[in-house]
Amino acid sequence: MKQFFLLILSLIFIISCSNNDSEVIDYNDNNLSSGGVMINAMSAEPSNLISMIAGDSASSAIASKIFNSLIRYDENLNFTSDIAKSWKISEDQKTITFKIKKGLEWSDGKPLTSADVYFTWKLITNPNTRTPYGSDYTLVSEAKVPDEHTFIVTYDDNYAPALDTWASLEILPKHILENEDVNSTFFSRKPTGSNYYKLGDWVSGQQVNLIKSENGVLGAPYIEKLTSRIIPDTSSQFLELSAGNIDLMNINPIQFKRVFPAKPKLKNRTALYKEMGNGYTYLGFNLKREPFNNKKVRQAINYAINKEEVIKGVLLGLGEPISSPYKPGTRWSDPSLKPYVYSPKKALSLLREAGYKMSADNFLVKDGKALEFEIITNQNKQREMTAVLIQRRLKEIGIKVSIRVIEWASFVNRFIKPGDFDVVVLGWSLSLDPDQFNIWHSSQQGPGQFNFVGYDNKKVDQLLEKGRRELDLDKREKIYHEFSKQLLDDSPIVYLYAGYGLTAVNKRIKGIKSPAPPAGIYHNSQDWYIPKRLRRNELTNK
Amino acid sequence: MLIGISLISFFIMHLAPGDITSSEAAFNPKASEESRQKLRELYNLDKPVIIQYGLWLKRMVELDFGNSFASHQRPVLWEKKDGKGNVIKGLIQESLPITLLINLIGIFLIFSVSIVLGTISAVKQNSIVDKSITFFIFVAFAIPGFWLALLLMYWTGVVNQWLPISGLHSLDYKSFSEVGQFFDLLKHLILPVSISMLSGLAGISLYVRNGMLDVLHQDFITTARSKGLKEKNVIFTHALKNAILPLITIIGLSIPGLIGGSVIAESIFAIPGMGKLFYDSVLMRDFPVIMGILTIGSVLTLIGTLIADIGYAWADPRIRKGLVK
Numbered sequence: 001m002k003q004f005f006l007l008i009l010s011l012i013f014i015i016s017c018s019n020n021d022s023e024v025i026d027y028n029d030n031n032l033s034s035g036g037v038m039i040n041a042m043s044a045e046p047s048n049l050i051s052m053i054a055g056d057s058a059s060s061a062i063a064s065k066i067f068n069s070l071i072r073y074d075e076n077l078n079f080t081s082d083i084a085k086s087w088k089i090s091e092d093q094k095t096i097t098f099k100i101k102k103g104l105e106w107s108d109g110k111p112l113t114s115a116d117v118y119f120t121w122k123l124i125t126n127p128n129t130r131t132p133y134g135s136d137y138t139l140v141s142e143a144k145v146p147d148e149h150t151f152i153v154t155y156d157d158n159y160a161p162a163l164d165t166w167a168s169l170e171i172l173p174k175h176i177l178e179n180e181d182v183n184s185t186f187f188s189r190k191p192t193g194s195n196y197y198k199l200g201d202w203v204s205g206q207q208v209n210l211i212k213s214e215n216g217v218l219g220a221p222y223i224e225k226l227t228s229r230i231i232p233d234t235s236s237q238f239l240e241l242s243a244g245n246i247d248l249m250n251i252n253p254i255q256f257k258r259v260f261p262a263k264p265k266l267k268n269r270t271a272l273y274k275e276m277g278n279g280y281t282y283l284g285f286n287l288k289r290e291p292f293n294n295k296k297v298r299q300a301i302n303y304a305i306n307k308e309e310v311i312k313g314v315l316l317g318l319g320e321p322i323s324s325p326y327k328p329g330t331r332w333s334d335p336s337l338k339p340y341v342y343s344p345k346k347a348l349s350l351l352r353e354a355g356y357k358m359s360a361d362n363f364l365v366k367d368g369k370a371l372e373f374e375i376i377t378n379q380n381k382q383r384e385m386t387a388v389l390i391q392r393r394l395k396e397i398g399i400k401v402s403i404r405v406i407e408w409a410s411f412v413n414r415f416i417k418p419g420d421f422d423v424v425v426l427g428w429s430l431s432l433d434p435d436q437f438n439i440w441h442s443s444q445q446g447p448g449q450f451n452f453v454g455y456d457n458k459k460v461d462q463l464l465e466k467g468r469r470e471l472d473l474d475k476r477e478k479i480y481h482e483f484s485k486q487l488l489d490d491s492p493i494v495y496l497y498a499g500y501g502l503t504a505v506n507k508r509i510k511g512i513k514s515p516a517p518p519a520g521i522y523h524n525s526q527d528w529y530i531p532k533r534l535r536r537n538e539l540t541n542k
Numbered sequence: 543m544l545i546g547i548s549l550i551s552f553f554i555m556h557l558a559p560g561d562i563t564s565s566e567a568a569f570n571p572k573a574s575e576e577s578r579q580k581l582r583e584l585y586n587l588d589k590p591v592i593i594q595y596g597l598w599l600k601r602m603v604e605l606d607f608g609n610s611f612a613s614h615q616r617p618v619l620w621e622k623k624d625g626k627g628n629v630i631k632g633l634i635q636e637s638l639p640i641t642l643l644i645n646l647i648g649i650f651l652i653f654s655v656s657i658v659l660g661t662i663s664a665v666k667q668n669s670i671v672d673k674s675i676t677f678f679i680f681v682a683f684a685i686p687g688f689w690l691a692l693l694l695m696y697w698t699g700v701v702n703q704w705l706p707i708s709g710l711h712s713l714d715y716k717s718f719s720e721v722g723q724f725f726d727l728l729k730h731l732i733l734p735v736s737i738s739m740l741s742g743l744a745g746i747s748l749y750v751r752n753g754m755l756d757v758l759h760q761d762f763i764t765t766a767r768s769k770g771l772k773e774k775n776v777i778f779t780h781a782l783k784n785a786i787l788p789l790i791t792i793i794g795l796s797i798p799g800l801i802g803g804s805v806i807a808e809s810i811f812a813i814p815g816m817g818k819l820f821y822d823s824v825l826m827r828d829f830p831v832i833m834g835i836l837t838i839g840s841v842l843t844l845i846g847t848l849i850a851d852i853g854y855a856w857a858d859p860r861i862r863k864g865l866v867k
Contacts, residue, residue, distance in 0.1 A: 186628035205814020409560030448575040
């Protein structure tokens with residue numbers, strides 16, 4: 001019993017130690033000054049800060065604050081300078097010459113030159129490097145470094161996505177990695193970079209701290225320190241945000257629409273941002289199977305699905321219907337294309353044209369066989385809900401649909417790779433480069449390749465081949481608008497929605513652009529700042 | 543025995559479809575199938591399962607648990623040094639101490655509270671006290687841990703700001719004194735440990751209660767009472783000792799459980815423990831980590847049963863004599 005008392009006493013002691021200051025803060029202070037700490041939550045721990053090897057989003061989120069590429073995307077998703085101050089494409093469109101800025105430094109003070117760029121290219125094309133991204137760079141037939149500030153790459157064949165690949169390759173320091181095995185080097189946990197921040201410390205499984213770098217390639221940021229706390233559970237992240245312990249987290253539509261409005265106090269000190277997300281969700285047909293090889297059936301199903309309803313039901317309205325695989329608002333997305341409207345009548349008349357008749361028990365039948373299929377998807381709440389809404393609408397016009405939900409690795413290996421499915425609900429990313437060769441070209445149907453729906457259209461093949469050889473942006477735009485139009489008409493997939501990315505940020509963080517530009521709110525995170533009076537004192541006094 | 547266990551685990555693990563390349567960058571069109579095939583070769587995943595098992599066994603003989611696939615060559619078990627003297631910590635090495643600490647405190651609390659509750663219930667059998675204790679432990683057992691955890695986090699962390707919500711340390715804990723760091727850690731552990739304790743109470747305290755009731759109805763207790771011993775002595779010296787004997791087996795058998803963490807609790811409280819490590823490695827098909835944890839788990843299970851047997855014999859002379867006979 002005595003021990004019990006002691007235990008309870010010590011508990012009370014510990015509890016009473018915590019400070020309990022009630023805060024009344026005026027968030028209208030806008031005095032710009034550098035300093036302060038921003039704390040955000042991430043759901044997963046980065047695996048490796050060399051992003052060519054890592055491949056997970058947590059890693060690239062951190063790595064992109066530490067490393068630079070040759071060029072980068074600006075807020076409107078056009079290319080702009082990064083390590084390279086300019087770049088020139090030759091007349092025959094086969095050679096790109098990058099001019100590298102002078103006087104650049106790594107965060108350890110060593111010079112950053114074209115030798116580092118060449119080294120990085122060598123590294124990613126080395127067969128012993130364990131990277132899944134090497135193939136784009138092996139297309140370079142010759143890379144040259146005539147002097148410290150010039151880097152020239154030549155392709156055997158015109159390769160239009162080239163600039164995009166150079167915008168995504170983060171340049172690594174040669175002087176550190178030269179004699180290291182990049183697959184197992186300690187550098188992946190203690191990198192030296194060239195961007196706004198450098199790694200302070202990394203407490204495994206708990207937090208990653210980035211500290212402002214004074215000699216970054218693009219200058220210095222305002223916020224002194226970025227702390228990323230690793231909190232896997234989003235409800236816990238939300239509690240931490242409510243308690244004011246973190247400043248920034250990604251939220252879901254329910255939190256955005258229902259939870260924040262219901263908590264006026266929390267809403268007062270939190271700003272909510274929405275931006276166009278990076279991916280879209282679709283319903284994909286197995287085009288090698290009956291009856292999905294019939295364009296009329298696919299179009300009918302497209303007409304029979306109410307996309308607005310799906311967006312309202314699944315995303316609480318926080319999303320947009322799309323009609324091409326490109327981000328709405330960018331040049332690749334053709335504003336004149338419109339999604340299939342919801343029209344059960346049109347659907348039925350198309351299905352009648354395809355030879356289906358309504359049976360006595362209200363199901364569509366052709367040659368004695370009912371129109372029925374199975375939708376499979378992976379364990380993803382939004383996709384499951386989407387499938388259920390689709391199931392209901394299709395039942396109304398007489399199509400029997402069953403739904404099956406499968407764990408990701410099994411899903412890919414048992415169903416997608418062998419092509420053993422009727423219909424899937426899945427997502428693709430809205431890529432920044434318009435090239436969709438890997439997804440839609442008829443040559444990309446092998447097991448493990450990405451045209452697993454089996455789309456085969458000679459005209460589209462030609463457009464895709466032409467598009468990836470054309471470096472002139474205006475001509476390219478025309479090609480991909482034509483491609484999107486054809487794709488929409490063929491309807492090998494039904495575009496369902498592109499959800500918004502939703503972020504909640506404590507109002508002490510200033511300088512965030514709203515409404516978000518096409519590149520999202522993070523693109524100017526170096527210009528964010530925390531006015532002095534709004535900083536957390538306990539962390540900055542040191 | 544160990545070889546049998548490891549062989550079965552290895553094959554079951556490979557029965558699940560997919561490998562590391564099917565999750566890592568699986569659906570990124572920038573990652574080509576050739577590159578993925580290359581990765582499979584580099585990890586020896588293209589070889590028949592039996593050969594992969596042979597390779598694994600060969601390494602195990604030298605007690606080399608290998609390197610993780612998913613976290614890019616971090617050692618599975620213990621730290622390694624690279625050429626420049628940088629120490630790369632092992633995955634299990636980092637997760638295990640945290641889980642051990644939580645589970646040890648948890649088990650200690652479960653047993654001490656359960657013995658008290660169980661004894662009280664048994665002595666006051668069928669009274670209001672007994673009934674309310676039984677009711678309490680069943681409610682505690684039946685409440686979903688994650689739900690209670692979130693409620694408590696909200697109440698003690700957001701509404702009142704008494705306790706930290708998640709994580710193991712405060713952000714600035716490195717500036718604290720050592721004692722301060724210790725209390726900081728304790729403060730972070732209060733919620734996770736109490737949640738895991740609440741659900742564990744039911745089993746053990748009912749065990750104690752029933753054991754106690756059995757013993758209390760035996761002849762030697764009647765003898766003890768009849769010779770005029772105080773009730774306190776009867777219960778604590780005579781009855782309780784006998785009643786908690788079977789707990790030794792339970793303690794022994796819970797040794798392997800010490801290294802297993804709860805995925806849900808660890809995710810909610812953002813604690814980088816063994817449960818999360820194991821769960822993530824299964825999802826990523828990170829074979830070396832899965833095998834490493836399974837092997838250590840089975841070794842500990844074997845040791846645990848052994849310790850339980852020995853402990854039982856040590857504590858109970860009747861069993862010791864039975865062994866000699």
